Every structure is written in structure tokens, then in C-alpha cells.
Amino acid sequence: MTKRRKIVFFILIVLTVLGVALIVISASGTKLDGIAGFLGSPVRRLQKAVTGIGDDIGKNTSVKRDYKGVLEEIERLTAENERLKQLEREYGALSEENEELRRLLGMEERAEGYDIRRASVITKDLTDWYNEFTIDLGSADGVVNGTVVVTSYGLVGLVCGTGKHDSKVRCIIDERSSLMCRIERNSELLRVTGTSNENFTAGIVADRIAKNAAVYVGDRIVTADSGGVYPPGIVVGTVVSVGVDAEGNRYAELSSDVRFTALTSVTVLIPKAPAESEQ
Amino acid sequence: MKGWRPAIIKAALTAVCVVVLGLIQAGFFDRLKVLNCKPELVLCFVIVLSTRLEGLRAGLTGFFAGLYLDIVYGRYIGVYAVLYLVFCAVTSVAAFRASEKHKWVGAAVLPPVFLLYEIAESLLVRIIAVYVAGGGPLYHYGYGRHFAVRILPGAAYNLAAGLAMFLVLLLVRRIMRPRPGIRYRKERNVVIDHA
Numbered sequence: 001m002t003k004r005r006k007i008v009f010f011i012l013i014v015l016t017v018l019g020v021a022l023i024v025i026s027a028s029g030t031k032l033d034g035i036a037g038f039l040g041s042p043v044r045r046l047q048k049a050v051t052g053i054g055d056d057i058g059k060n061t062s063v064k065r066d067y068k069g070v071l072e073e074i075e076r077l078t079a080e081n082e083r084l085k086q087l088e089r090e091y092g093a094l095s096e097e098n099e100e101l102r103r104l105l106g107m108e109e110r111a112e113g114y115d116i117r118r119a120s121v122i123t124k125d126l127t128d129w130y131n132e133f134t135i136d137l138g139s140a141d142g143v144v145n146g147t148v149v150v151t152s153y154g155l156v157g158l159v160c161g162t163g164k165h166d167s168k169v170r171c172i173i174d175e176r177s178s179l180m181c182r183i184e185r186n187s188e189l190l191r192v193t194g195t196s197n198e199n200f201t202a203g204i205v206a207d208r209i210a211k212n213a214a215v216y217v218g219d220r221i222v223t224a225d226s227g228g229v230y231p232p233g234i235v236v237g238t239v240v241s242v243g244v245d246a247e248g249n250r251y252a253e254l255s256s257d258v259r260f261t262a263l264t265s266v267t268v269l270i271p272k273a274p275a276e277s278e279q
Numbered sequence: 280m281k282g283w284r285p286a287i288i289k290a291a292l293t294a295v296c297v298v299v300l301g302l303i304q305a306g307f308f309d310r311l312k313v314l315n316c317k318p319e320l321v322l323c324f325v326i327v328l329s330t331r332l333e334g335l336r337a338g339l340t341g342f343f344a345g346l347y348l349d350i351v352y353g354r355y356i357g358v359y360a361v362l363y364l365v366f367c368a369v370t371s372v373a374a375f376r377a378s379e380k381h382k383w384v385g386a387a388v389l390p391p392v393f394l395l396y397e398i399a400e401s402l403l404v405r406i407i408a409v410y411v412a413g414g415g416p417l418y419h420y421g422y423g424r425h426f427a428v429r430i431l432p433g434a435a436y437n438l439a440a441g442l443a444m445f446l447v448l449l450l451v452r453r454i455m456r457p458r459p460g461i462r463y464r465k466e467r468n469v470v471i472d473h474a
Contacts, residue, residue, distance in 0.1 A: 008335040008338075011335060012335070012338045012368055015339075015342050015360075015364055016361055016365065018357075019342070019345075019346075019360040019364060022349075022356045022357030022360065023355055023356070023361065023407065025356075025357075026354075027407050027410060027411050032356050036349070036351075036353075036356055039350050039351075040350045040351040040352075043298065044351065046302060047305055047306065050303070050307075051305065051306045053306065054309075123305040123352065124305065124309055126301070126304060126305055126319070126348060126352040126353070127319060127352075127400075128315070128316075128317070129354075129400075129404045130354045132354060175412065176408075176411065176412070195419070198401070198405065198420065198425050198429065199424060199429055200428065200429065201420070261309075
């Protein structure tokens with residue numbers, strides 16, 4: 001081995017060891033997130049603009065597809081039928097919007113002591129290994145680690161890292177997510193965790209169900225007030241199946257109405273300052 | 280000092296490409312998933328580039344590209360820095376010298392590199408997940424299923440994107456190849472300057 005090759009080999013080994021050390025430090029939960037948040041912030045701002053363009057293109061292509069569909073309808077139906085269909089579509093959109101506003105209103109009542117802010121999703125996980133995404137609100141807007149993120153359909157997750165103008169949100173379907181919840185029907189406590197995403201099969205599972213607690217398919221699971229992290233009563237999901245694991249403990253698989261892979265905007269519940277919240 | 284300038288320009292161009300490809304991947308490729316997979320454009324770029332780079336340069340390119348992804352998009356800092364470093368260096372060792380004689384050797388190296396990368400990435404990510412969770416199975420649903428559902432489609436998509444980039448790289452090199460006439464004029468200028 002020549003001297004130059006030895007030097008190259010040495011540098012590569014040093015960099016690999018440095019990388020492994022960074023992984024260990026980062027996985028141990030040491031405060032590397034803050035540094036990464038600070039360094040990555042300018043690029044994330046740029047990413048916001050690029051994602052906006054991507055969203056616009058997505059919307060435009062879907063509008064073009066709809067338009068093509070409408071043209072086919074015109075060929076098949078009379079003008080009168082078409083007008084009625086249009087009215088029906090408008091009615092559907094309005095009632096959907098109405099329903100969403102009602103849900104948000106209900107949430108506002110439950111989330112007393114929180115500032116409700118809308119946020120856009122800037123970027124999602126680049127490699128699909130982690131169920132995390134970045135939103136365009138940061139510490140400058142009052143977002144802190146542990147801030148709750150929801151949509152009108154239910155709980156999305158928690159903020160797990162903040163930059164000045166952006167924050168990283170970990171979804172409840174993530175393997176590392178764990179929260180205490182209640183069965184809405186009988187207020188029994190259980191633990192809800194995310195499942196492994198190794199085969200693109202992210203889901204939510206409830207375990208630690210008390211032996212005498214009745215859990216049925218169709219039961220709604222809502223956040224519990226234990227720990228004070230989540231406002232109580234936010235919908236987490238609905239039980240779709242109940243089973244028993246190898247150790248004889250019961251578990252329930254949940255389904256959420258939130259479409260985690262298609263989120264473009266979310267609602268952030270920013271805790272109010274104590275004096276402000278008393279007023 | 281004059282000798283450093285092209286290297287700095289190349290490094291800057293590479294950095295710009297990495298940033299732009301990262302932006303494109305995060306901004307557009309969520310909508311272009313096939314079998315739930317999307318290509319890792321930055322990975323494809325640095326691997327394809329490594330077929331034409333000498334070992335240290337390839338390793339450094341991979342390391343800094345990966346570190347950038349870790350900082351801006353990743354969860355654990357260092358994961359992609361290490362993976363990209365290792366795979367760029369390996370690609371360079373496998374293809375750099377041979378591709379000087381046969382330009383298609385670089386393309387032949389890509390399939391095993393992308394497949395091995397997907398296997399290594401999956402293993403590393405799962406090991407970290409188990410480490411962070413304090414135990415548990417490495418693959419909940421069995422490795423066979425994981426290989427079929429995640430590793431193979433991911434490698435295939437990356438290979439498609441990588442081959443496309445390889446063709447672009449060949450085209451760029453063909454366009455940028457210095458012409459004999461220009462070289463002659465430059466040499467003549469040097470002689471005149473010295474005189």
C-alpha cells in the first residue's frame with residue numbers, strides 16, 4: 001500500500017468513526033437537534049417555496065384530470081343533468097367545509113388554554129423511514145418541543161424539534177410515539193403506540209388494556225389528560241380489531257381518519273402563557 | 280493556486296446539485312411514488328459521480344452530501360453521512376480505474392451498489408430504532424417480506440434514476456471534453472506569456 005493510499009484510507013476511516021459517533025450522540029437524545037435546526041433553517045425556507053410549487057403543480061394536474069372527466073360527462077349527459085351535477089358537487093363541498101368548521105369549533109372548545117394556529121407542511125421525510133414532517137411555524141411563533149399538532153379529523157402528533165421558523169413533527173403512527181388515551185365510551189385508560197414502518201405499514205396499536213375493560217370494534221379512542229401533554233378528548237382513532245398477543249395481553253388495532261401521508265396543512269395548539277390563559 | 284480553482288468550482292457545483300436535488304426530491308417526489316417507493320435523487324447523484332471520482336474525493340462527496348441530508352431532513356445526524364461515505368468510496372474503488380478504459384463499467388456497478396445500499400440502510404435504521412426503543416425485534420414482519428416490499432422496489436427505483444443520471448453524466452462529459460484546437464491555443468498563449 002502506497003503512502004498516499006494509506007492517508008486516504010486513514011481519512012475515510014476517521015470520517016466513518018466521526019459519523020458513527022454522531023449517530024450515537026444523536027440517538028442518545030443529546031441536544032444535536034438544536035444545532036441541526038439552526039443549520040438547516042435557511043434550506044427549509046427554500047424548501048417551503050419548492051414544496052409550494054409542487055403542491056400547485058399537483059393541484060393543477062388534478063384540476064386537469066377533473067376537467068377531462070367533466071368533458072366526458074358532457075358527452076354522455078344533457079346540459080340540464082350537468083347543471084344539476086354541478087349543484088350537487090358544490091353542495092358536497094360546502095357541507096364538507098361546514099363539517100370541518102364544526103369539528104374545529106368543537107376542538108377549540110376542548111383546547112382551552114391553547115392558541116390555535118394553522119401551519120403548512122413544508123417537507124416530509126425524505127426517505128420514508130421516519131413518520132415525521134416539517135411545518136412552517138417555529139420557536140419565533142411560540143412553538144416548543146411537545147406542542148400538539150392536530151387536524152379536524154384528529155390527533156396528528158407532537159413537535160419533536162424546533163427551528164426559528166420551522167418545526168419537526170413526529171406523527172402518532174411513528175414507532176417512537178407513545179401516549180395514554182381513554183376509550184371514549186367507558187373512559188378506560190390504555191396506551192397507544194405507533195408501529196414499525198419497515199414495510200410502509202404505519203399504524204396505531206393500543207395496549208396495556210385493563211383486564212376488566214371492555215374494548216369493542218368501533219370504539220373511539222381519545223386522548224387522556226394524564227401528563228398534561230395533550231388536551232383531553234382529541235380523537236386518536238377508532239378500534240378496527242381486538243386481539244391477544246403471545247403473552248396473553250390484549251391489544252387493539254386502531255384506524256385514524258387523519259391521512260398522514262397526504263397532509264398539506266395542520267392545526268398547531270400552542271400553549272398560552274399562564275397569565276394570558278387566566279384572562 | 281491556479282490548480283485549486285477547478286477543484287473548488289467542481290466542489291461548489293456538486294454542492295449546488297446536492298441542494299437542488301434534495302429540494303426537488305422533498306418537493307415533488309412524494310407524488311411520484313411507485314409501490315410506495317420514491318428514488319433518493321441525492322444518493323443516485325453521488326453514487327453516479329463516484330464512478331468517475333478517485334476514492335478520497337468520492338468518500339468526501341458522499342460524507343458531506345449525507346451530512347447535509349441528515350441536518351436538513353434527517354432524524355439522526357450521521358446516518359446518511361456514514362452510509363453515503365461508505366458506498367461512494369466502495370463505488371469509486373469498484374469503478375473509477377476501470378471506467379477510464381470502459382465508460383460503461385460505471386453503469387454495471389450501479390445495480391449491486393444500490394441493492395447493497397438498500398440492505399445496509401434498512402439494517403442501520405432498524406438497529407438504531409431497536410437501540411432507541413431499548414429492545415424488540417429487528418424486523419417485525421420477517422426479513423423476506425421486508426426484502427420484497429421495501430428493499431427490492433427501492434433499489435429498482437434508485438437504479439432507474441441512477442442510470443438516467445449516468446447517461447446525463449456521460450453527455451455532460453462529452454460536451455465538456457476539451458477540444459484539441461482550444462488546448463493548442465491555450466498552450467500557445469502560455470508560451471507567448473513566458474516569452
